[in-house]
Amino acid sequence: MTASGLADLLLERRVIVCVGSGGVGKTTLAASLGIEAARLGRRVLVLTIDPARRLADALGLPSFGNEVRRVDVRGALPEGHLDAMMLDTRATFDDLIRRLAPDEVRRREILENQVYRLVSDSFGSSQEYMATEKLYDVVATGRYDLVVLDTPPVKNALEFLDAPGRLARFLDRRIVKWFLTPYDENRVFGRVLIGTSGVVFRLLGVIFGREFLGELSRFFIAFRDMYDGFRERHEAVTRIFEDQATAFLVVSAPTEASVDVATFFREELLARRLVLGGFLVNQVHGWGPEVEDPADILEPLLTNLPEDRARRVRSRCAVAYGRTKAVAAREGPLRERIRRYAHPDRVYAEIPLLPEPVRDLEGLDAVIRHLFPAHPDP
Amino acid sequence: MRVRDVLDARLLFVTGKGGTGKTTVALALARLAASEGRRVVLVEVDSHRPTLASWLDLETAYGPVPAGPGLDVANVTWLDALVDWLTGIVPVQRIVRLILTNRMVHLFLDVTPGSREVVLLARIEALLGSYDQVVVDLPAAGHAVSFLKVPQQSASLFPSGPLRRTLDGLVLLLSRPDTQVVLTALPEEMVVNETVETWVRLTGFRPSLALPLVVLNKALPPDPDPQWRADVRRVAARHKASHPAGAVLQAGLWEAEREELTADALDRLSREIRARVVLVPLVDELPGPLERVGHVEAVLGAALSDP
Missing domain, CATH: 3.40.50.300 (P-loop containing nucleotide triphosphate hydrolases)
Incomplete structure (x- = not known):
């Protein structure tokens, strides 16, 4: 098509x-x-x-x-x-x-x-x-x-x-749930870690710091029902x-x-x-x-210009055309x-x-x- | 502050709008540094389709592989960097495995904004231990700013713990005078806009950046005599594009425009962000990526010997 x-x-x-x-x-x-x-x-x-x-x-x-x-x-x-x-x-x-x-x-x-x-x-x-x-x-x-x-x-x-x-x-439910399970939603600070993910969770606490996990659960809680x-x-x-x-x-x-x-x-x-x-x-x-000789073909179009300016336009256009052809080939x-x-x-x-x-x-x-x-x- | 000082940086980030020749410039810079006798590693960040591998015709990996005298290349992938980082803080392999095999942790780390950048940067920092210079081919400009901003931005979230220590180290690393950024751009309005904006955003949180060094690719140095541009436009306006000489005139018109765009870019970059601009001129024929790298390398090499 x-x-x-x-x-x-x-x-x-x-x-x-x-x-x-x-x-x-x-x-x-x-x-x-x-x-x-x-x-x-x-x-x-x-x-x-x-x-x-x-x-x-x-x-x-x-x-x-x-x-x-x-x-x-x-x-x-x-x-x-x-x-x-x-x-x-x-x-x-x-x-x-x-x-x-x-x-x-x-x-x-x-x-x-x-x-x-x-x-x-x-x-x-x-x-x-x-x-x-x-x-x-x-x-x-x-x-x-x-x-x-x-x-x-x-x-x-x-x-x-x-x-x-x-x-x-x-905001995948599973992540959120996994994060919130160990927490009592109403007592984010005074929580008890429960469940099988407790160990990993404690490790995350060590790595990220408990403050971050607390802030994260507050974030998830704020997003509840959204x-x-x-x-x-x-x-x-x-x-x-x-x-x-x-x-x-x-x-x-x-x-x-x-x-x-x-x-x-x-x-x-x-x-x-x-x-x-x-x-x-x-x-x-x-x-x-395709143009065989770019400078030549411009010649008749530039008769109104003084010779030096015509030469300049011819040479610049010829160079530009040469580059264009190379790029076009690629x-x-x-x-x-x-x-x-x-x-x-x-x-x-x-x-x-x-x-x-x-x-x-x-x-x-x-x-x-x-x-x-x-x-x-x- | 001179171009030389930027390029002598121990850690050099290269970024720019997509399609402006980031990877080409990064490889050219790395080669230049290596040719001066330094041990250099060029890093691609979390690339799913590593460009360098196909250019250099070798298998890149997380671990650096040799790519020439004094030059190694590495593709720093997120998961490997995460394992490295965790191993550094939890020396017990069994526990690292426990963390990594927990699907929830995985999902969590994968989607938590910032965690990706932190482990990648931590790996980049570690590479500094074995090399004189690390050159990083960063993701496209907009993303690059967020990337470099992460350590500082997330520090307040982590008042304590190993992650906090990593973040502090990274903030320090990113504000060292020998950590620098090179921007790549093209002489086009949109690209120049984004380059200026990137620099303004970068210096917003990294005031210690030395000078905006912009490598302006595919540029056409403005002819000191602008007469030919007016002339070619006048001639072209009198003839239809279908004229036998149409293709030649169009090519001339395009280059006249390119000259002016280059002049505009130079003017705006120096006026708005006082950038030092290295022009990489268009050349007649550059068949492959490595020839382009060679060209940029030659131009940058000449710019370096400038006072």
């Missing part, structure tokens, strides 16, 4: 998750897909993580607060529109605690706990975890036909695919991942490191029976048919590898390295023209 299948994905899916390594243009591509989907008449939300400032400005995104902004899309069908939201990880985590804590007292108890601070620093700064958290929220509103999720850069597919379960695992809430959310996110209306798009650049990450994502997505929609290869070098086999992954029925599209970084809606339109070549200019 070719890029035309990409439009079908936009029309048929409810969630598209763009995954891949860092620096390959996931945010740009997610925004482009969102714009195109709005033009196809869908109500779309693009949830981005950390867009370049100028791209965020172009989309009208404030830098914090999980606020939804309407993006003015030229040529959108009347029923379609595009919203964009930039994920604020800290706010997302606080929201989560606020929502799951039964009352104000408990919320304060949790927020003041030292273990919580460590946990929240680890989970709160975990964009992988928070991205999936927010995905659940926006899908649950039912306000969108399609949610495009731009994901944080990961080196390892598991970091992202396993993210929804991380907090649930930490475990189910976390587990339910984890299960809900997992259901969204597994839904047939969800598709994963693997984004890569034609570099070894990026293609390795893409390969690993492919393996993991297939092993987990998640819907692998296809592959987008971004930043491909090589702009058109990219060939890597692109071929991804193309084979897509064969026969998955989306495969290439987007050339644009001479200038995408900074505005016009830049996004240039990307869209490559993603959807048949599409007439709006």
